[in-house]
Amino acid sequence: MRPLDLDADVVELARAPISASRGTPLREMAYRADAWTPQESERLRALFLDDVAIGDIALALRRGRAAVAERIALLGLRRNSTRTWTEFDDAELIRRYGSEPTAKIASDLGRSCSAVYARARLLDLTEGNPPEWTPWEDAQLTEGYRRGVPLAQIATLIGRPFGGLSSRAGHLGIVHANHPPDWSREETTRALELAEAGHRYTAIVDMLTAEGFPERTVRGFGLAVRKLGYGRGWGRAWTSEEDALLRRAYEEGTSLTPLRRQLGRTPGSLRHRAEYLQLRGLHANRNGWRIGPDWTDADEARLRADYGRVPTKVLAVSMGRTKAAITSRANSLGLVHGYIRPFSNDETRALDIAFRTGVSIADLAVALDRKAMSLSKFATNHGYQFGRRPRRTVTLEGLLALE
Known part of the structure; x- marks a missing residue:
């Protein structure tokens, strides 16, 4: 089955099923003066899709903010908001983050899961144990698996990791439309967990073989996980919160790997966005994320004097660095090795x-x-x-x- 190509505006695959009571027949509902009319619902839908703040919608409809938020959730409306976060939004996020599903918080705030994750990271919030799955999340997972939507898109849509998706799918007894025919659910779940942890494909293949799973080739393993949609970005527009997180990572010189997993972005996406924001060279650490010691002026002076005259291996040992570090720094300084310089x-x-x-x-x-x-x-x-x-x-x- 051909995977569905979701664009940035699609934030829901299917509505959550509405559970009806069983055994007792429904009685006629009493008339309520505050009931929502079809005209009010349509106006609410139009204002919401125009990215109007929930508080402003409540004023326009002359209803309470909680009533509007509840109606938005009942109508199944979701969006990628471009509005700035208010003090009320931040307070609500701080109160509920980590104890309720991200999808539920995003629905109540009228934002996407990725926006909620980005804002939570800016506020230095940490998640506790994963909350219980909601009917809405199960509906998105089931529909996404049926359509063959890449797992990266489903994970970003509902705010769950790859391992959580695969584990929940096994609990529901559903199989992805692009699931490899000779792979078991347990093997798929374990492979995605290891891939999400940052291991290389070669190491994952060896780990799976050591754990008793069938031996795979690296090429076959890569084709299988890519067919499921692992590691593929899907063209979402960058939000201001995501830009702020990227700027902070460059200013503090921290690794981009946790940020990439949290935002559901590819390394290339982060790199191109950093170039667009002109973030190169703005690291607080002079040498970026290099693990070795910083190069001092005295180190560079010695490198200029001895490079090409002292064997690189001997120079690296005397300076307490690797040969690769010596060669890389020499290249950045424009030095030419004495033994490989052109003949005059x-x-x-x-x-x-x-x-x-x-x-x-x-x-x-x-x-x-x-x-x-x-x-x-x-x-x-x-x-x-x-x-x-x-x-x-x-x-x-x-x-x-x-x-």
């Missing part, structure tokens, strides 16, 4: 003079401050066969004077 015209002339005057390769390497093996290879490629020659001390200026 004077060096090429000195090579020709040394060949004609009986100078050995070893002496010529000392005069040119190059490795003998590199110089011998360069000479051979240009048709110079030195062979065995006696050693003597020469300089570049002395060789050029012999011409």
Whole structure:
């Protein structure tokens, strides 16, 4: 089945089923003066879709804010709001976050789950144990699995992790339309949990095999989880809260991995958004998220003096760094290794003079401050066969004077 391509405006796949009482017949309802008329419901729907604040809707309809919020939930209205968060919204989020499903909070506040997650992270709120699944969440999960909607979209829609989706689907006895035919539900659940934890595909394949699941190839495993929709963004517009979180991560120099999981964004999405917001180079840490020690002016001065003259391995040990760190920093400073720098015209002339005057390769390497093996290879490629020659001390200026 072909996956459904959701756009940024779709925030509900199906309405939650309404449970009716059984055994007792329904009696006629008494007339209520405060009952909602069809005209009021339609006006509420129009104002809500125009992104009008709930408080303003209550004033326009001359009803209480709680009554309007309840009616919005009963009508199944949800949206990706662009409104700024008010003090009331923040207080409500602080009171309910972690104890109620995110989807329920988002519905009452008229916002998306991703917006609620972003705001909660800005307010430094932490989730406790996951709350019980609501009928609305079960309805979205069931419909999403039936249509073959990628799991990344379902997770962002209802505000649940991948592992929670797969576990709940097993409890409900439903199977995703794109579920691999030779995979069990337990294997799928475990694979998504490990993928969400940040493990590489190669490591996940080995872990699953060690746990008794069938042995998979890395290519086959990647195709299977991608078919389910793991790790795929779906073009949601960035909210101001998400931008604020990204700015704070760059200013504080923290890792983007937790932010990527929380917002349901891909690494490429975060990178492109950071470039759009011109956040490069704004880290509080001078060297970004590198684990090694910071480079001081004295370290850089020594690197400039010794790079290319002292073997990189020896230089790395003496400076307490890795060879990769030495090479990376040298490249960022525009340094060229002495043994791999291009041959100048004077060096090429000195090579020709040394060949004609009986100078050995070893002496010529000392005069040119190059490795003998590199110089011998360069000479051979240009048709110079030195062979065995006696050693003597020469300089570049002395060789050029012999011409």
